[in-house]
Amino acid sequence: MAHPSQLGFQDAASPLMEELLHFHDHALMIVFLISTMVLYIIVAMVTAKFTDKLVLDSQEIEIIWTLLPAIILILIALPSLRILYLMDEINDPHLTIKALGHQWYWSYEYTDYEDLGFDSYMIPTQDLTPGQFRLLEADHRMVIPVESPIRVLISAEDVLHSWAIPALGVKVDAVPGRLNQTTFIVNRPGVFYGQCSEICGANHSFMPIVVEAVPLEHFENWTSLMIEDA
Amino acid sequence: MSLPKPVMRGMLAKRLRFHLPIAFALAFGAAVMFKYTVTEPRKRAYAEFYKQYDSVKEFNAMREAGIFESVRPSGE
Numbered sequence: 001m002a003h004p005s006q007l008g009f010q011d012a013a014s015p016l017m018e019e020l021l022h023f024h025d026h027a028l029m030i031v032f033l034i035s036t037m038v039l040y041i042i043v044a045m046v047t048a049k050f051t052d053k054l055v056l057d058s059q060e061i062e063i064i065w066t067l068l069p070a071i072i073l074i075l076i077a078l079p080s081l082r083i084l085y086l087m088d089e090i091n092d093p094h095l096t097i098k099a100l101g102h103q104w105y106w107s108y109e110y111t112d113y114e115d116l117g118f119d120s121y122m123i124p125t126q127d128l129t130p131g132q133f134r135l136l137e138a139d140h141r142m143v144i145p146v147e148s149p150i151r152v153l154i155s156a157e158d159v160l161h162s163w164a165i166p167a168l169g170v171k172v173d174a175v176p177g178r179l180n181q182t183t184f185i186v187n188r189p190g191v192f193y194g195q196c197s198e199i200c201g202a203n204h205s206f207m208p209i210v211v212e213a214v215p216l217e218h219f220e221n222w223t224s225l226m227i228e229d230a
Numbered sequence: 231m232s233l234p235k236p237v238m239r240g241m242l243a244k245r246l247r248f249h250l251p252i253a254f255a256l257a258f259g260a261a262v263m264f265k266y267t268v269t270e271p272r273k274r275a276y277a278e279f280y281k282q283y284d285s286v287k288e289f290n291a292m293r294e295a296g297i298f299e300s301v302r303p304s305g306e
Contacts, residue, residue, distance in 0.1 A: 018276055025269040029261050037257035044249045052242040143300040146285065187280070189289040191297055214301055215289055222300040 001136060001193040002166075010167045013192055013213075014184050017169030019083050027076055034072070091183055093151035097142065101154070101161030101174035101196070104203035108142050113223050115230055122206045136193045141210040145219040146189045154180045159201065165194035165211055173198060186213040 002010060012018040098109040102119075110116040123137040144150050154163045156174035164171035172182045186192070194209040214222070237244075294303045 012276070021276075022269070022273060025264075025272060029264045029269060032264050033257045033261040036260040037253050040249075040253040040256055044245075044253070048245065050241055055242065141299055146289075188283065188285055189292060212298055212300055214298060215286070218301045 001133060012167065012169065013186055013188055013190060014168040014170075015187065016083070016087060016184060017167065019086060020169050023079050023083055026079055030072060030076060091149045093183055094148040095144065096151040096153065097144070098153045098155070099142070099163050099174070099209075101156035101158075101163065101200070101207075103158050103201050104196075104207040106138075106142075106161075106163070106196075106207060106209055108140075110223065113227060116223060116226050117230075118226070120210070122208050133193065135206060136195070136208045136210070138208055138210045141191070141212040143212045143214060143219060143222050144186065145216040146186050146213040148216065149183055149185050151181060151183045154182065160198045161200050161207070162197035163194070163209060164197040165192050165209055167192045168211070170194075171197055186211075189213050189215065 009017075009021055009024070012021050095110075096112055098111065100107045100109070105119050105121045107119045108117065118140045120138040120140045120142065122135065123132065123139055125134050128134060128137060152163070152170075152172070154172045154174045155178060156176045158176060160176070161174035162171060163174055168184050168186060170182055170184055172180045174180070190213055192211045192213070194211075196204055196207045196209070198204075200207075292298065293301050296303055
């Protein structure tokens with residue numbers, strides 16, 4: 001989850017999010033390069049004592065300020081497209097979960113296992129126990145096995161929502177009448193938080209997503225218990 | 231006593247010859263500084279983290295701390 005006075009992204013917990021972090025560093029480096037140059041030129045222009053009133057054109061500078069941005073754009077586009085295609089790589093998910101957005105909660109269906117589904121409501125602030133996070137905790141977490149490719153099918157039952165978990169680099173719109181798919185792998189065990197990312201009404205800010213990644217044997221124990229309780 | 235002839239032309243070119251290399255150098259320097267103070271340390275930090283990472287040990291520590299809801303601490 002986010003921590004106080006955080007400036008950058010949350011620590012990555014999936015390989016894709018790591019790639020996105022490094023790409024962002026690359027793009028930001030280019031932003032600093034351009035900004036430094038523009039700032040220096042602005043200061044040089046503002047402090048100039050004379051103005052050349054007779055400069056009408058200059059082929060050389062036109063060539064430079066066409067070619068240089070084109071090269072910079074290519075340097076940004078190549079890693080960006082690499083990650084884009086990486087996201088679409090064929091992988092063989094071990095598990096498929098449906099995440100459905102409602103006003104104002106998420107519901108998860110593990111249809112690989114017969115009859116495992118539950119709703120996930122935010123825990124109200126007054127019901128939090130010490131150590132829990134305000135506006136982020138949910139009564140039932142989406143539990144998944146760690147280091148396994150997971151497919152999540154996302155849709156909505158009423159209005160637009162969006163299923164997002166920053167630490168995993170996932171954000172997918174939940175559109176009523178449409179099934180969107182995303183796949184991810186969680187590198188390490190832990191609890192990862194997200195919040196609904198598409199305005200959906202009064203309680204849009206109060207329908208968080210909590211994903212719990214645990215080793216496979218514990219995941220299977222959990223599914224057995226959940227099926228028994230159902 | 232005549233005054234020295236003032237510079238009459240080429241002032242913009244002279245200014246550009248002075249300032250543009252500095253602008254490029256500063257910009258490139260800022261990029262290199264960012265690369266070696268942010269980008270490379272972050273890549274190294276992630277590589278080091280996963281080199282020594284023992285997910286079973288970390289999982290058990292988190293479990294005993296009571297973080298998970300699907301898996302309670304071993305005492306419970």
